[in-house]
Amino acid sequence: MADQYAQSGEDKPSTGIPVIRWEEPPEGPVVVLLDQTRLPAEEVELVCTDAPALVDAIRTLAVRGAPLLGIAGAYGVALAAARGFDVEEAAVALAGARPTAVNLSVGVRRAASAHRAALAGGAGAESAAKAALAAARQLHREDAEASGRMAAHGLALLDELLPGGGHRILTHCNTGSLVSGGAGTAFAVALAAHRQGRLRRLWVDETRPLLQGARLTAYEAARSGMAYTLLTDNAAGSLFAAGEVDAVLIGADRIAADGSVANKVGSYPLAVLARYHHVPFIVVAPVTTVDPDTPDGASIEVEQRPGYEVTEVAAPNVPVTGAGGGVPVAPLGTQAYNPAFDVTPPELVTAIVTEEGAVSPVTAEALAEMCARSPQATID
Numbered sequence: 001m002a003d004q005y006a007q008s009g010e011d012k013p014s015t016g017i018p019v020i021r022w023e024e025p026p027e028g029p030v031v032v033l034l035d036q037t038r039l040p041a042e043e044v045e046l047v048c049t050d051a052p053a054l055v056d057a058i059r060t061l062a063v064r065g066a067p068l069l070g071i072a073g074a075y076g077v078a079l080a081a082a083r084g085f086d087v088e089e090a091a092v093a094l095a096g097a098r099p100t101a102v103n104l105s106v107g108v109r110r111a112a113s114a115h116r117a118a119l120a121g122g123a124g125a126e127s128a129a130k131a132a133l134a135a136a137r138q139l140h141r142e143d144a145e146a147s148g149r150m151a152a153h154g155l156a157l158l159d160e161l162l163p164g165g166g167h168r169i170l171t172h173c174n175t176g177s178l179v180s181g182g183a184g185t186a187f188a189v190a191l192a193a194h195r196q197g198r199l200r201r202l203w204v205d206e207t208r209p210l211l212q213g214a215r216l217t218a219y220e221a222a223r224s225g226m227a228y229t230l231l232t233d234n235a236a237g238s239l240f241a242a243g244e245v246d247a248v249l250i251g252a253d254r255i256a257a258d259g260s261v262a263n264k265v266g267s268y269p270l271a272v273l274a275r276y277h278h279v280p281f282i283v284v285a286p287v288t289t290v291d292p293d294t295p296d297g298a299s300i301e302v303e304q305r306p307g308y309e310v311t312e313v314a315a316p317n318v319p320v321t322g323a324g325g326g327v328p329v330a331p332l333g334t335q336a337y338n339p340a341f342d343v344t345p346p347e348l349v350t351a352i353v354t355e356e357g358a359v360s361p362v363t364a365e366a367l368a369e370m371c372a373r374s375p376q377a378t379i380d
């Protein structure tokens with residue numbers, strides 16, 4: 001299997017099969033995804049033979065989570081090039097498939113720039129396609145490597161903030177090996193604590209409406225042998241009030257230059273709760289999630305998703321497809337407010353951890369200085 005675990009040699013994903021891989025069967029190259037809409041009931045792969053199929057997989061959340069969206073976007077460009085489609089057109093469609101996670105456009109841009117540069121240097125179509133694929137593979141490897149470093153920095157920070165050990169960590173959405181070339185972002189920190197015997201409990205928010213916590217994080221925690229407990233999102237307040245949360249660890253889809261954090265809807269209320277209860281609220285994300293071109297939280301485009309994701313629930317063992325067809329839980333015709341993300345202002349964020357270290361308190365200057373240390377900062 002090509003690209004399995006991005007040859008990282010580091011943390012193997014807690015999933016049974018790779019979340020994304022490039023294959024070259026005789027019929028032509030394909031991008032193979034672990035279909036996340038089918039988890040945890042089934043581990044089923046989705047084979048994408050062209051960029052539009054990948055765009056569809058991104059929109060329906062078969063492939064999801066900021067870092068993985070970047071990797072998928074880069075492979076999508078490589079696929080368009082290798083199959084002889086219009087690469088620039090594919091790049092626009094892929095980058096526009098979901099608006100909030102900046103990693104998607106970063107990944108698309110990396111592969112498209114490599115393709116363009118190869119053509120400009122006199123390469124033929126085949127060599128230019130190879131250049132795009134090499135860029136995608138490189139991004140995949142870098143992401144796997146970044147996971148390991150984020151886990152180390154995040155665990156060091158946790159130990160500093162909570163010297164007693166025995167961490168009880170609350171997390172939201174899914175930030176593990178399902179969203180990454182490696183072990184993930186926030187989940188990778190919890191996993192590192194678990195492996196060192198320092199995780200007492202992982203509290204897993206179910207993450208309405210698409211249940212990334214219940215379906216995906218619980219799946220990963222179970223496979224990793226972690227002590228975890230699932231809760232409804234609206235039970236978090238009582239958990240804080242009972243003194244059961246030592247820290248909140250979440251990922252991010254886009255971090256603005258001022259340190260505002262866009263993440264799965266429901267993150268902001270956790271930040272407010274954490275502040276009221278004097279609990280650290282820690283954001284873990286690769287440098288590629290920090291977007292210097294987005295000045296502040298108000299400038300982040302928050303994806304609005306269809307109302308049926310709220311007015312219907314998936315029936316047991318019926319995959320959450322994001323395409324309707326679930327069991328209605330509200331009167332027909334009910335309108336729903338369904339933003340996919342919310343934005344937490346920097347003053348509510350205790351620390352932002354990347355592969356380059358941690359900033360706390362979060363200021364625009366400290367964030368920019370940390371990101372400038374990364375080789376990623378200079379890659380177009």
Ligand SMILES: CSC[C@@H](O)[C@@H](O)C(=O)COP(=O)(O)O
Nearest residue numbers: 064065066173175185251252264
């Ligand atoms: C490292 S993953 C960080 C975020 O991408 C994650 O928390 C999240 O919000 C994912 O949302 P999703 O809509 O499932 O793609």
